[in-house]
Amino acid sequence: xxxxxSVLRLPKGPDPNCRGFDPNSxxxxxxxxxxxxxxxxxxxxxxQLPKEQHARSVLRESFLRCLLxxxxxxxxxxxxxxVKVEATFGASDIDVLNFQVSxxxxxxxxxxxxxxxxxxxISFTFEA
Amino acid sequence: xxMRQTPLTCSGHTRPVVDLAFSGITPYGYFLISAxxxxxxxxxxxxxxxxxxxxxxxxxxxxxxxxNTDATKAATAAADFTAKVWDAVSGDEVLTLAxxxxxxxxxxxxxxxxxxxxxxxxxxRLYDLINPEAAPLEIAGHTSAIKKALWxxxxxxILSASEDKTIRLWDRNSxxxxxxxxxxxxxxxxxxxxDGEVLVITYGKTIAFYNALSxxxxxxxxxxxxxxxxxxxPEKDFFVAGGEDFKLYKFDYSTKxxxxxxxxxxxxxHCVRFSPDGELYASGSEDGTLRLxxxxxxxxxxxxxxxxxxDMGAENSEQLYTSTPEIKA
Numbered sequence: 306x307x308x309x310x311s312v313l314r315l316p317k318g319p320d321p322n323c324r325g326f327d328p329n330s331x332x333x334x335x336x337x338x339x340x341x342x343x344x345x346x347x348x349x350x351x352x353q354l355p356k357e358q359h360a361r362s363v364l365r366e367s368f369l370r371c372l373l374x375x376x377x378x379x380x381x382x383x384x385x386x387x388v389k390v391e392a393t394f395g396a397s398d399i400d401v402l403n404f405q406v407s408x409x410x411x412x413x414x415x416x417x418x419x420x421x422x423x424x425x426x427i428s429f430t431f432e433a
Numbered sequence: 434x435x436m437r438q439t440p441l442t443c444s445g446h447t448r449p450v451v452d453l454a455f456s457g458i459t460p461y462g463y464f465l466i467s468a469x470x471x472x473x474x475x476x477x478x479x480x481x482x483x484x485x486x487x488x489x490x491x492x493x494x495x496x497x498x499x500x501n502t503d504a505t506k507a508a509t510a511a512a513d514f515t516a517k518v519w520d521a522v523s524g525d526e527v528l529t530l531a532x533x534x535x536x537x538x539x540x541x542x543x544x545x546x547x548x549x550x551x552x553x554x555x556x557x558r559l560y561d562l563i564n565p566e567a568a569p570l571e572i573a574g575h576t577s578a579i580k581k582a583l584w585x586x587x588x589x590x591i592l593s594a595s596e597d598k599t600i601r602l603w604d605r606n607s608x609x610x611x612x613x614x615x616x617x618x619x620x621x622x623x624x625x626x627x628d629g630e631v632l633v634i635t636y637g638k639t640i641a642f643y644n645a646l647s648x649x650x651x652x653x654x655x656x657x658x659x660x661x662x663x664x665x666x667p668e669k670d671f672f673v674a675g676g677e678d679f680k681l682y683k684f685d686y687s688t689k690x691x692x693x694x695x696x697x698x699x700x701x702x703h704c705v706r707f708s709p710d711g712e713l714y715a716s717g718s719e720d721g722t723l724r725l726x727x728x729x730x731x732x733x734x735x736x737x738x739x740x741x742x743x744d745m746g747a748e749n750s751e752q753l754y755t756s757t758p759e760i761k762a
Contacts, residue, residue, distance in 0.1 A: 307435040307436060307437040308435075308436055308437060309436070309437045309439045310436050310437065310438065310439040310727065310730060310731050310737050310739075311439070311737070311738045311739075311740045312441065312736050312737055312738065313438055313444070313736045313737075313738055314736060315441065315736075316442070316443045316477070316481055316482030316483050316484070316725070316736065317481075317483040317484055318443070318444050318445050319445040319475065319484045319487060320484075324472075324486055324487045324489050324524055325476075325484060325485055325486025325487055325524060326476075326485065326486035326522070326523055327485075327486075328523075328525035330485075331461065332461040332522060333522055333523065336505065337520045337522050337523055382754055388477075394651050406590075
């Protein structure tokens with residue numbers, strides 16, 4: 306008598322209240338968040354596209370280098386609701402969703418280790 | 434100890450599932466889209482069958498559905514005389530392409546810049562997705578409704594199957610017919626395997642394999658019942674088929690031997706496709722469900738877990754289902 310293969314759980318079915326496409330899924334966050342839409346989406350200018358792509362690469366590289374140079378430095382974060390906090394920067398996660406910081410000075414005390422949610426950050430500054 | 438196949442049932446549709454397609458393998462895994470007569474095509478995670486979202490917008494039965502390779506776009510063909518292109522990440526409708534009759538089939542080129550459609554107006558249409566306002570290129574020739582149209586030969590050619598009992602190969606640039614295959618009956622399904630240029634066709638109880646470039650016959654295999662759809666494993670060692678007797682059949686491609694048959698669906702099987710990694714195959718049925726089946730029964734993959742005899746009866750905090758409760762359609 307053959308044993309049926311075990312299953313961890315059944316496939317999840319549809320949510321009756323919404324159409325799905327969870328905006329908090331890693332895929333959605335990674336692929337849907339472009340604040341600057343490419344010009345290819347509206348009109349096509351074949352000459353513009355390589356220039357625009359080059360500019361995007363330059364901006365991205367300088368942003369990544371900025372994150373690198375911030376390691377172990379004191380950084381001041383400007384958050385929503387006019388909140389300013391200061392902390393020692395550790396690292397960013399790969400999708401730039403969270404920053405790992407130490408010694409976070411908040412209005413209600415110092416947090417030894419913390420994660421700052423990037424969507425809460427308006428801007429940040431530090432001495433290079 | 435022999436293991437018995439446990440299919441995973443994906444419920445959610447309320448009418449027959451008539452078409453399904455997998456995406457390629459993306460950094461987020463691979464995905465599955467199902468076309469249903471309830472007009473609400475669904476996107477699922479390919480290896481688990483978990484529902485991700487439903488594309489809402491069509492006003493009639495959806496006859497065809499496809500995903501582009503990286504699963505960022507979806508396209509659907511419906512009885513409301515439109516084909517629609519969707520953002521497969523957000524679920525938003527991106528484009529509605531009006532046709533003059535029921536649209537049955539949609540297919541993206543590999544770079545997702547062109548969409549091929551076909552339907553009951555007997556015309557093949559090529560839509561430029563970069564300039565969607567431009568009128569589509571039209572290819573005429575079929576004398577009856579088009580059931581399936583696919584890009585082949587690196588998107589340089591098009592294969593179309595029609596109720597006029599022919600399969601035609603067209604050149605994209607010249608828009609001319611290159612070759613025609615004529616059958617005694619309408620072909621029920623067509624699958625194109627780019628690696629090795631193999632075309633899998635089903636008609637009556639026959640599963641036929643052709644060279645997709647020359648349209649030369651490679652071999653035919655007879656099944657025990659009329660077959661509606663078949664799919665060849667990426668490594669070309671097996672193929673699976675399903676049809677009117679509700680069962681899924683697994684055959685050895687080289688020897689043509691029937692290896693296994695599986696009961697499970699409560700209605701005819703309309704479509705069956707292997708996943709891009711070949712580890713499972715999905716079937717869509719008149720009973721309104723999709724079922725996922727393991728290629729290597731008993732292997733740990735997706736939601737299936739290999740439980741060794743020594744582990745049986747041991748303390749296990751994980752709840753394991755040993756038999757899936759059947760959900761009546």
